Amino acid sequence: MLDEAQFDRDAEAAPIDMLESYFNAHGWTHAREEDEIVARVKGSWVEYELRAIWREDDSVLQFLAFPDIRVTEDRRASVYEAIGLINEQLWIGHFELWSSSGIVLFRHAAMIENADGGTLTLPQTELLVESAIDECERFYPVFQFVLWGGKSPSEALASALIDTQGEA
Template identity: 55%
Template sequence: MRTVQDDIGHEEDSAPVEMLAALFEARDWPFELASEDEISAEVKGAWATYQFQAIWRPEDHVLQLLCLPDIRVPDNKRAAVYEALALVNEQLWVGHFDVWSNGGVVLYRHGLMLGEDGLLGIDQAQTVVEAAIEECDRFYPVFQFILWGDKTPAEALAAALIDAAGEA
Protein backbone atom coordinates (compact mmCIF):
# COMPACT_ATOMS: atom_id res chain seq x y z
CA MET A 1 0.00 0.00 0.00
CA ARG A 2 1.46 3.37 -1.08
CA THR A 3 1.45 6.23 1.35
CA VAL A 4 1.94 9.95 0.88
CA GLN A 5 5.31 9.37 2.50
CA ASP A 6 6.23 7.05 -0.40
CA ASP A 7 5.14 9.65 -2.94
CA ILE A 8 7.03 12.42 -1.22
CA GLY A 9 10.12 10.45 -0.44
CA HIS A 10 10.47 12.07 2.98
CA GLU A 11 10.86 9.89 6.00
CA GLU A 12 12.55 12.57 8.05
CA ASP A 13 11.45 15.98 9.17
CA SER A 14 12.33 18.91 6.89
CA ALA A 15 12.17 22.67 6.80
CA PRO A 16 8.45 23.56 6.89
CA VAL A 17 8.14 25.16 3.44
CA GLU A 18 10.24 22.40 1.87
CA MET A 19 8.00 19.74 3.42
CA LEU A 20 4.83 21.49 2.25
CA ALA A 21 6.24 21.83 -1.27
CA ALA A 22 6.92 18.08 -1.32
CA LEU A 23 3.40 17.38 -0.06
CA PHE A 24 1.78 19.66 -2.65
CA GLU A 25 3.91 18.18 -5.41
CA ALA A 26 2.96 14.63 -4.39
CA ARG A 27 -0.72 15.59 -4.56
CA ASP A 28 -0.32 17.39 -7.90
CA TRP A 29 -1.54 20.67 -6.41
CA PRO A 30 -0.24 23.74 -8.23
CA PHE A 31 2.04 25.68 -5.90
CA GLU A 32 4.48 28.55 -5.94
CA LEU A 33 7.37 29.36 -3.67
CA ALA A 34 7.32 33.09 -2.95
CA SER A 35 10.52 32.73 -0.89
CA GLU A 36 12.26 30.10 1.20
CA ASP A 37 9.81 31.02 3.98
CA GLU A 38 6.54 31.26 2.02
CA ILE A 39 4.54 28.95 -0.21
CA SER A 40 1.11 29.18 -1.80
CA ALA A 41 -1.00 26.52 -3.48
CA GLU A 42 -4.39 25.98 -5.03
CA VAL A 43 -6.36 23.21 -3.38
CA LYS A 44 -9.66 21.82 -4.65
CA GLY A 45 -12.14 21.50 -1.83
CA ALA A 46 -15.68 20.16 -1.79
CA TRP A 47 -17.24 23.60 -2.40
CA ALA A 48 -14.52 25.68 -4.06
CA THR A 49 -10.87 25.90 -4.95
CA TYR A 50 -9.05 27.33 -1.95
CA GLN A 51 -5.94 29.47 -1.92
CA PHE A 52 -3.62 27.92 0.64
CA GLN A 53 -0.66 29.86 2.01
CA ALA A 54 1.98 29.01 4.57
CA ILE A 55 4.46 31.47 6.02
CA TRP A 56 7.38 30.29 8.16
CA ARG A 57 8.64 32.64 10.86
CA PRO A 58 11.96 31.11 11.91
CA GLU A 59 12.57 33.65 14.68
CA ASP A 60 9.38 32.47 16.43
CA HIS A 61 9.40 28.83 15.21
CA VAL A 62 5.83 29.36 13.97
CA LEU A 63 4.32 28.20 10.69
CA GLN A 64 1.22 30.26 9.88
CA LEU A 65 -1.26 28.47 7.64
CA LEU A 66 -3.97 30.34 5.76
CA CYS A 67 -6.75 28.81 3.71
CA LEU A 68 -8.91 31.24 1.76
CA PRO A 69 -12.22 29.98 0.36
CA ASP A 70 -12.70 33.07 -1.87
CA ILE A 71 -15.61 34.50 0.07
CA ARG A 72 -15.83 38.29 0.06
CA VAL A 73 -18.10 39.93 2.60
CA PRO A 74 -19.92 43.09 1.51
CA ASP A 75 -20.27 45.85 4.10
CA ASN A 76 -24.01 45.24 4.55
CA LYS A 77 -23.35 41.61 5.62
CA ARG A 78 -20.33 42.20 7.89
CA ALA A 79 -22.24 42.19 11.19
CA ALA A 80 -23.96 38.90 10.37
CA VAL A 81 -20.69 37.31 9.22
CA TYR A 82 -18.87 38.47 12.37
CA GLU A 83 -21.62 36.89 14.46
CA ALA A 84 -21.30 33.70 12.40
CA LEU A 85 -17.53 33.70 12.93
CA ALA A 86 -18.06 33.63 16.69
CA LEU A 87 -20.47 30.69 16.36
CA VAL A 88 -18.23 28.83 13.91
CA ASN A 89 -15.06 29.36 15.96
CA GLU A 90 -16.78 27.80 18.99
CA GLN A 91 -16.93 24.58 16.96
CA LEU A 92 -13.18 24.45 16.22
CA TRP A 93 -10.45 22.73 18.21
CA VAL A 94 -7.56 24.21 16.22
CA GLY A 95 -7.33 27.28 14.05
CA HIS A 96 -10.02 29.89 13.57
CA PHE A 97 -11.94 31.75 10.90
CA ASP A 98 -11.54 35.47 10.44
CA VAL A 99 -12.38 38.26 8.02
CA TRP A 100 -9.32 39.95 6.57
CA SER A 101 -9.74 43.68 7.22
CA ASN A 102 -8.22 44.54 3.84
CA GLY A 103 -10.81 43.37 1.30
CA GLY A 104 -13.30 41.64 3.58
CA VAL A 105 -12.12 38.12 2.69
CA VAL A 106 -13.05 35.15 4.89
CA LEU A 107 -10.10 32.94 5.80
CA TYR A 108 -9.13 30.06 8.01
CA ARG A 109 -5.91 30.61 9.97
CA HIS A 110 -3.83 28.34 12.15
CA GLY A 111 -0.45 28.98 13.75
CA LEU A 112 1.60 25.83 14.17
CA MET A 113 4.37 26.07 16.74
CA LEU A 114 7.34 23.92 15.82
CA GLY A 115 10.22 22.98 18.08
CA GLU A 116 13.58 24.69 18.36
CA ASP A 117 14.83 22.72 15.35
CA GLY A 118 12.05 24.27 13.22
CA LEU A 119 11.35 21.03 11.38
CA LEU A 120 8.04 19.66 10.10
CA GLY A 121 7.25 15.99 9.64
CA ILE A 122 5.17 14.60 6.80
CA ASP A 123 2.44 13.31 9.12
CA GLN A 124 2.13 16.69 10.81
CA ALA A 125 2.18 18.56 7.48
CA GLN A 126 -0.50 16.31 6.04
CA THR A 127 -2.65 16.62 9.17
CA VAL A 128 -2.62 20.43 9.35
CA VAL A 129 -3.23 20.89 5.61
CA GLU A 130 -6.10 18.40 5.61
CA ALA A 131 -7.58 19.98 8.75
CA ALA A 132 -7.61 23.43 7.11
CA ILE A 133 -9.32 22.08 3.99
CA GLU A 134 -11.84 20.07 6.01
CA GLU A 135 -12.78 23.08 8.15
CA CYS A 136 -13.20 25.28 5.07
CA ASP A 137 -15.38 22.60 3.49
CA ARG A 138 -17.40 22.13 6.66
CA PHE A 139 -18.17 25.81 7.21
CA TYR A 140 -18.22 27.20 3.65
CA PRO A 141 -22.02 26.75 3.48
CA VAL A 142 -22.51 28.88 6.62
CA PHE A 143 -21.14 31.94 4.88
CA GLN A 144 -23.02 31.18 1.66
CA PHE A 145 -26.32 30.84 3.55
CA ILE A 146 -25.75 34.29 5.07
CA LEU A 147 -24.48 36.00 1.93
CA TRP A 148 -26.86 34.45 -0.60
CA GLY A 149 -29.67 32.86 1.41
CA ASP A 150 -30.30 35.75 3.83
CA LYS A 151 -30.26 33.37 6.79
CA THR A 152 -29.35 34.55 10.27
CA PRO A 153 -25.99 33.31 11.58
CA ALA A 154 -27.68 30.77 13.87
CA GLU A 155 -29.91 29.51 11.03
CA ALA A 156 -26.93 29.31 8.68
CA LEU A 157 -24.84 27.31 11.14
CA ALA A 158 -27.71 24.93 11.93
CA ALA A 159 -28.44 24.40 8.22
CA ALA A 160 -24.79 23.84 7.35
CA LEU A 161 -24.19 21.34 10.14
CA ILE A 162 -27.37 19.41 9.29
CA ASP A 163 -26.38 19.32 5.60
CA ALA A 164 -22.87 18.15 6.48
CA ALA A 165 -24.20 15.45 8.80
CA GLY A 166 -26.47 14.19 6.03
CA GLU A 167 -23.76 13.66 3.41
CA ALA A 168 -22.21 10.26 2.97
Protein backbone atom coordinates in the same frame (compact mmCIF):
# COMPACT_ATOMS: atom_id res chain seq x y z
CA MET B 1 -4.18 10.63 3.42
CA LEU B 2 -0.92 10.50 1.53
CA ASP B 3 0.84 7.18 0.90
CA GLU B 4 4.24 7.61 2.56
CA ALA B 5 5.82 5.19 0.06
CA GLN B 6 5.15 7.74 -2.70
CA PHE B 7 6.43 10.67 -0.67
CA ASP B 8 9.91 11.84 -1.67
CA ARG B 9 11.00 13.52 1.55
CA ASP B 10 12.81 12.57 4.75
CA ALA B 11 10.75 11.93 7.87
CA GLU B 12 11.33 15.54 8.94
CA ALA B 13 12.21 18.67 6.99
CA ALA B 14 12.17 22.43 7.22
CA PRO B 15 8.50 23.50 7.21
CA ILE B 16 8.39 25.12 3.76
CA ASP B 17 10.42 22.23 2.26
CA MET B 18 8.00 19.70 3.76
CA LEU B 19 4.96 21.60 2.51
CA GLU B 20 6.47 21.87 -0.96
CA SER B 21 7.03 18.11 -1.07
CA TYR B 22 3.50 17.52 0.20
CA PHE B 23 1.99 19.79 -2.47
CA ASN B 24 4.15 18.09 -5.14
CA ALA B 25 2.99 14.65 -4.00
CA HIS B 26 -0.63 15.75 -4.44
CA GLY B 27 0.06 17.42 -7.79
CA TRP B 28 -1.16 20.80 -6.52
CA THR B 29 -0.08 23.96 -8.32
CA HIS B 30 2.15 26.01 -6.05
CA ALA B 31 4.74 28.79 -5.95
CA ARG B 32 7.50 29.08 -3.42
CA GLU B 33 9.72 31.77 -2.02
CA GLU B 34 12.31 31.32 0.72
CA ASP B 35 9.99 31.42 3.75
CA GLU B 36 6.59 31.23 2.06
CA ILE B 37 4.63 28.88 -0.16
CA VAL B 38 1.27 29.32 -1.87
CA ALA B 39 -0.79 26.49 -3.38
CA ARG B 40 -4.13 26.21 -5.19
CA VAL B 41 -6.41 23.30 -4.26
CA LYS B 42 -9.78 22.41 -5.75
CA GLY B 43 -12.37 21.74 -3.07
CA SER B 44 -15.99 20.64 -3.28
CA TRP B 45 -17.27 24.23 -3.25
CA VAL B 46 -14.46 26.42 -4.58
CA GLU B 47 -10.74 26.47 -5.27
CA TYR B 48 -8.81 27.32 -2.12
CA GLU B 49 -5.61 29.27 -1.86
CA LEU B 50 -3.34 27.76 0.80
CA ARG B 51 -0.54 29.94 2.10
CA ALA B 52 2.17 29.09 4.63
CA ILE B 53 4.64 31.55 6.09
CA TRP B 54 7.60 30.37 8.18
CA ARG B 55 8.98 32.78 10.80
CA GLU B 56 12.23 31.14 11.80
CA ASP B 57 13.05 33.75 14.47
CA ASP B 58 9.85 32.83 16.33
CA SER B 59 9.72 29.14 15.24
CA VAL B 60 6.15 29.72 14.06
CA LEU B 61 4.50 28.41 10.91
CA GLN B 62 1.40 30.38 10.00
CA PHE B 63 -0.98 28.49 7.72
CA LEU B 64 -3.84 30.24 5.95
CA ALA B 65 -6.64 28.93 3.75
CA PHE B 66 -8.68 31.35 1.68
CA PRO B 67 -12.08 29.96 0.65
CA ASP B 68 -12.76 32.76 -1.89
CA ILE B 69 -15.42 34.54 0.17
CA ARG B 70 -15.66 38.32 0.04
CA VAL B 71 -18.04 40.15 2.32
CA THR B 72 -19.61 43.51 1.52
CA GLU B 73 -19.77 46.15 4.21
CA ASP B 74 -23.52 45.71 4.74
CA ARG B 75 -23.16 41.95 5.50
CA ARG B 76 -20.14 42.13 7.82
CA ALA B 77 -22.05 42.16 11.13
CA SER B 78 -23.85 38.92 10.19
CA VAL B 79 -20.62 37.29 9.02
CA TYR B 80 -18.79 38.31 12.21
CA GLU B 81 -21.60 36.67 14.19
CA ALA B 82 -21.38 33.54 12.02
CA ILE B 83 -17.60 33.41 12.53
CA GLY B 84 -18.09 33.59 16.30
CA LEU B 85 -20.51 30.64 16.19
CA ILE B 86 -18.26 28.66 13.84
CA ASN B 87 -15.12 29.24 15.92
CA GLU B 88 -16.88 27.75 18.96
CA GLN B 89 -16.99 24.48 17.00
CA LEU B 90 -13.26 24.37 16.19
CA TRP B 91 -10.42 22.70 18.08
CA ILE B 92 -7.58 23.83 15.84
CA GLY B 93 -7.43 27.11 13.96
CA HIS B 94 -10.08 29.77 13.50
CA PHE B 95 -11.91 31.78 10.86
CA GLU B 96 -11.38 35.52 10.45
CA LEU B 97 -12.78 38.34 8.40
CA TRP B 98 -10.14 40.81 7.31
CA SER B 99 -11.66 44.24 7.90
CA SER B 100 -9.60 46.02 5.24
CA SER B 101 -10.61 43.73 2.35
CA GLY B 102 -13.69 41.81 3.47
CA ILE B 103 -11.93 38.48 2.83
CA VAL B 104 -12.81 35.44 4.95
CA LEU B 105 -9.97 33.09 5.79
CA PHE B 106 -9.04 30.17 8.01
CA ARG B 107 -5.85 30.62 10.02
CA HIS B 108 -3.76 28.32 12.16
CA ALA B 109 -0.32 28.97 13.65
CA ALA B 110 1.94 26.16 14.83
CA MET B 111 4.99 26.55 17.02
CA ILE B 112 7.62 24.25 15.59
CA GLU B 113 10.77 23.89 17.58
CA ASN B 114 12.84 20.83 18.38
CA ALA B 115 16.46 19.74 18.77
CA ASP B 116 17.05 20.01 15.01
CA GLY B 117 15.64 23.52 14.80
CA GLY B 118 12.28 23.95 13.13
CA THR B 119 11.28 20.78 11.32
CA LEU B 120 7.92 19.43 10.30
CA THR B 121 6.94 15.77 9.96
CA LEU B 122 4.63 14.29 7.34
CA PRO B 123 1.85 13.58 9.91
CA GLN B 124 2.10 17.17 11.19
CA THR B 125 1.94 18.46 7.62
CA GLU B 126 -1.12 16.35 6.84
CA LEU B 127 -2.88 17.57 9.98
CA LEU B 128 -2.09 21.20 9.21
CA VAL B 129 -3.18 21.12 5.57
CA GLU B 130 -6.08 18.68 5.73
CA SER B 131 -7.68 20.24 8.82
CA ALA B 132 -7.66 23.66 7.12
CA ILE B 133 -9.26 22.27 3.96
CA ASP B 134 -11.77 20.18 5.94
CA GLU B 135 -12.89 23.15 8.04
CA CYS B 136 -13.26 25.36 4.97
CA GLU B 137 -15.32 22.66 3.26
CA ARG B 138 -17.45 22.06 6.35
CA PHE B 139 -18.28 25.72 7.00
CA TYR B 140 -18.36 27.17 3.47
CA PRO B 141 -22.16 26.63 3.29
CA VAL B 142 -22.65 28.66 6.49
CA PHE B 143 -21.15 31.71 4.84
CA GLN B 144 -23.20 31.17 1.69
CA PHE B 145 -26.43 30.81 3.70
CA VAL B 146 -25.68 34.08 5.53
CA LEU B 147 -24.51 36.02 2.46
CA TRP B 148 -26.92 34.74 -0.20
CA GLY B 149 -29.55 32.55 1.46
CA GLY B 150 -31.13 35.09 3.77
CA LYS B 151 -30.51 32.97 6.88
CA SER B 152 -29.44 34.26 10.26
CA PRO B 153 -26.01 33.07 11.42
CA SER B 154 -27.54 30.55 13.88
CA GLU B 155 -29.96 29.23 11.21
CA ALA B 156 -27.10 28.97 8.72
CA LEU B 157 -24.94 27.02 11.15
CA ALA B 158 -27.78 24.65 12.02
CA SER B 159 -28.57 24.09 8.33
CA ALA B 160 -24.96 23.48 7.35
CA LEU B 161 -24.20 21.02 10.15
CA ILE B 162 -27.07 18.63 9.52
CA ASP B 163 -25.67 15.10 9.44
CA THR B 164 -26.74 13.23 6.32
CA GLN B 165 -27.24 9.50 6.24
CA GLY B 166 -26.66 7.14 3.35
CA GLU B 167 -25.27 7.95 -0.05
CA ALA B 168 -26.74 9.63 -3.10
